[in-house]
Amino acid sequence: MAFKPAPLNTAFFATSIIGFMVSVFYIYPQSMPWGTAFGLVFSLMFIASLISMRQAKPIPQLTKKRK
Numbered sequence: 001m002a003f004k005p006a007p008l009n010t011a012f013f014a015t016s017i018i019g020f021m022v023s024v025f026y027i028y029p030q031s032m033p034w035g036t037a038f039g040l041v042f043s044l045m046f047i048a049s050l051i052s053m054r055q056a057k058p059i060p061q062l063t064k065k066r067k
Helices: 010-030 032-055
Strands: none
Touching: 010 032
């Protein structure tokens, strides 16, 4: 069975970027273990969204041809 990534929406992508920035600049200086953990989670979310954009098939409703 082949690997088929799910198409993730842009909110997931934006959340990963914003979450990483908040983790690095706000949480990490206050608590190193929590900042590292949140940074890792949001980094994995970012990588998942890149894989989704690269390999997922487009949604058929969005690719309708105009007459």
